[in-house]
Amino acid sequence: MSGRRLQWWFVGPALALLVLFNVFPLLFNVVLSFTNAELVGAEREFVGGANYARVFSDPRFAEAIRRTAAFVALAVSIELALGFTLALSIRREFRGKALLLTALLVPMMLSPAVIGLFWNLILNGNYGILNQILGALGLPEPQWLTDRDWKFTSVLLIDVWMWTPFMMLISLAGLNSIPATLYEAAQVDRASAWTVFRRITLPLCAPLLGLAVLLRATDALKQFDLVMATTGPNDKSTETLSTLLYQVVFRDGKLALGSAYACLVLVLVIAVATAFTRYLEGLNRRPA
């Protein structure tokens, strides 16, 4: 067998799977978005850009974009700040560090559905442990998961709880990669703690932190499972792009309209991710 044909035998299976499960559905989704297909029923006709026109005139879509953007921005920045601070405070060796690290990593390892369920128990307005504590302290007891003003915050809180360890872990890796002699040189040079942080710690961690932010941001853009497990879809205060999509396609049965939503979300995610990777490459291109 010639080398060229052999190459195809190696690449072929993966390529076939990729086309079958990624490329084809993607293209099919684009085609669907120009029809009037419904989830149930075989009839479909070409309707041109009608679905897109509907999407753009739909305040619900704009609202979901705004909410998702707010969610991404808030979740990622809080997680970054908390995770980095945690990493800074536990970077020194101390007794029980391994145990603490393992404990801190548990939330990240759990399934979001499980997390959603037990946070439901914690945050439940009537018998949840959080409100029992707040009540015992004489503090107000908000209806975390049913009050319109608190739902979004609750989902955000759960996401922060779940993903802060991830940020911490990456930050810790970044901190550990900084050579100790840089700190010692600064000490001999009589540098202040702030200068050391600003000029050594932060810039040397930045590329890795950037990567963590990118991963978290693209993931948070797709926020679905936590919302599903707490407030459910079709909730005005917590509807993200993904749950809106779910509602439109699987609850309302509007397959074509959902496809149009999906195409737009895809474009959005790609745009954000590309902008970010460009920025990251810029950071990394500075030779070490």
Added chain:
Amino acid sequence: MSTPLLELRAVTRRYGAREALSRVDLDLHEGEILVVLGPTGAGKTTLLRVICGLEAPDGGSLALGGRDLAGVGPAERDVALVFQNFSLYPDWTVRRNLEFPLRAPARTGGRALAESEIRERVERAAATLRIEALLDRPARRLSGGEMQRVAIGRAIVRKPRLFLMDEPLSNLDAKLREALRVELAVLVRSLGVPMIYVTHDQGEALSMADRIAVLVDGRIQQVGTPREIYDRPCSPLVACQLGQPRINLFEARVEAERLLSGAGTSLCPAPGHAPGPVRLGVRAEHLRVVDPGPDAAVVELVEQAGPEQLLVAHWAGQRVHVLVDRSREFHVGERIGLAVEEDRAVLWPSP
């Protein structure tokens, strides 16, 4: 002699059960360049770290300018340390890196320097080290040699009381190393700031030092001028640290005022020595080629070393190095006679 600027008395530093430094005594005088020479793992870096305050000794005392250094942090000691691996602030330009030690004290409550003074000092240091062209380049974009110059520059802008240099040239290629070590010695002498320079490179030690301290296994073996240490090493261990090629060592014995090798070869006369076992050290240039006698040596290798040639020969039951001039040609397998210049040879009591 005047009181030393820096005094170390019985300084000990342990890592777990291992003693990285044991009872180190060392003095450094104003304007002096002291080179600490020793093999890898001898405790050289630990010594510098203890002196500059990055590590506290487990025993003994240090005094700088008469002031006891116990409990005095690195920032207050006013010493400059150049690390082996440069340690520049990577995202700063060379200029900011050089300015930093001048600006830092003001932030921690020290005396602030005038902007013009800072600029002048940075530019003078840059000119001295010939890095003016690099001043606006970020440190991470420098080559190794450039980084090391900047690192040295960062030490000299400050006019500290003491320079500490930890093998600053060891990461550079041989040519640059030789050029920089000369520059560095001239520069430090012109500044008049005393320096402790740590190296495992005997060439650096011999070319720069006023005095050399030989450190092996955490112990100071001998302190003296390069000449003293080269000519009168206090032990075979010290003798082996200096000299290229290595000194020839013989396990010998004195019999009837003659030195005999273990194999019974007569090495040289030893008038006035009591009979018994001794150790003999003879540098390669202190072996003379003579007419072959009964105890002839056999040439195993001839190395051309520029102005001289180095013979590797088998003699008195072991391999010896002989440095001879180029006037005569030698061949492998040739039988030659060797004679020790007995007034240059060093005798130590056998352990």
